Amino acid sequence: xxxxxxxxxxxxxPALEAVLEDLEAVRPDLVVVNGDLxxxxxxxxxxxxxxxxxxxxxxxxxxxxxxxxxxQRDPALAADHPLAxxxxxxxxxxxxxHLEWIxxxxxxxxxxxxxxxxxxxxxxHYREGYGPHLNEAALAEITRAYPARVLVGSHTxxxxxxEHGGTLVxxxxxxxxxxxADPRAQYLLLEITSEAVRFEHRYxxxxxxxxxxxxxxxxxxxxxxxxxxxxxxxxRTARSHLVPxxxxxxxxxxxxxxxAWRAYQQAAPERFSPVG
Numbered sequence: 001x002x003x004x005x006x007x008x009x010x011x012x013x014p015a016l017e018a019v020l021e022d023l024e025a026v027r028p029d030l031v032v033v034n035g036d037l038x039x040x041x042x043x044x045x046x047x048x049x050x051x052x053x054x055x056x057x058x059x060x061x062x063x064x065x066x067x068x069x070x071x072q073r074d075p076a077l078a079a080d081h082p083l084a085x086x087x088x089x090x091x092x093x094x095x096x097x098h099l100e101w102i103x104x105x106x107x108x109x110x111x112x113x114x115x116x117x118x119x120x121x122x123x124x125h126y127r128e129g130y131g132p133h134l135n136e137a138a139l140a141e142i143t144r145a146y147p148a149r150v151l152v153g154s155h156t157x158x159x160x161x162x163e164h165g166g167t168l169v170x171x172x173x174x175x176x177x178x179x180x181a182d183p184r185a186q187y188l189l190l191e192i193t194s195e196a197v198r199f200e201h202r203y204x205x206x207x208x209x210x211x212x213x214x215x216x217x218x219x220x221x222x223x224x225x226x227x228x229x230x231x232x233x234x235x236r237t238a239r240s241h242l243v244p245x246x247x248x249x250x251x252x253x254x255x256x257x258x259x260a261w262r263a264y265q266q267a268a269p270e271r272f273s274p275v276g
Contacts, residue, residue: 015185038090107119150168
């Protein structure tokens with residue numbers, strides 16, 4: 001069976017279109033959209049409506065869930081949450097039907113006959129992504145509790161491969177917001193038979209300038225401010241900035257704001273070089 005797993009589109013329609021065009025050429029038997037279709041980028045409604053009626057399987061990503069929770073006034077999301085402006089802006093672009101559809105998304109897709117488990121993060125949590133940061137003990141716990149031939153996750157925005165105790169652990173990388181300094185849209189292609197598992201991380205050029213322009217033309221940058229600027233910088237540099245910035249604020253004892261963002265950029269200039 002040939003499967004494609006794509007994730008972390010994050011409101012980037014041009015990147016999604018490049019992947020969908022590639023899927024027409026590789027002709028997988030099944031496509032799994034592994035969460036985080038929305039938020040971070042500005043073309044959220046268009047991304048949802050491009051895929052939600054396609055014959056794909058879907059999982060819930062943490063950003064999808066954040067937008068849904070914000071729209072439904074989850075009391076756990078305070079008004080001073082750093083992402084509040086972007087969550088509010090994204091939720092306002094969507095109709096009730098979009099949010100209802102997000103609420104129906106399952107936590108994972110499991111194909112027992114293939115020994116495959118697909119989750120946005122891991123089977124334990126949608127924010128526990130597979131990557132070098134996940135230590136041996138955590139991987140051992142996951143593979144013991146959720147035995148599988150292949151575990152596929154996303155969330156970290158970086159392709160990853162590891163064999164652990166007879167389980168092949170794979171990360172898809174990101175379609176719309178890669179963090180591995182490669183700006184191309186990235187997804188995972190799998191070929192699973194009873195004898196073997198083959199995989200390929202595919203890297204596709206797309207009209208990234210159109211994706212960057214949409215931050216301006218949609219009003220996202222002007223209306224949301226700093227959070228949108230950080231997301232724009234992540235797309236421009238193909239590197240993570242939000243989480244490292246928040247961690248830096250905690251270490252430095254500084255408050256989230258434009259002045260601190262400028263200081264952070266001066267403290268780590270090597271992370272801000274544009275790519276591609």
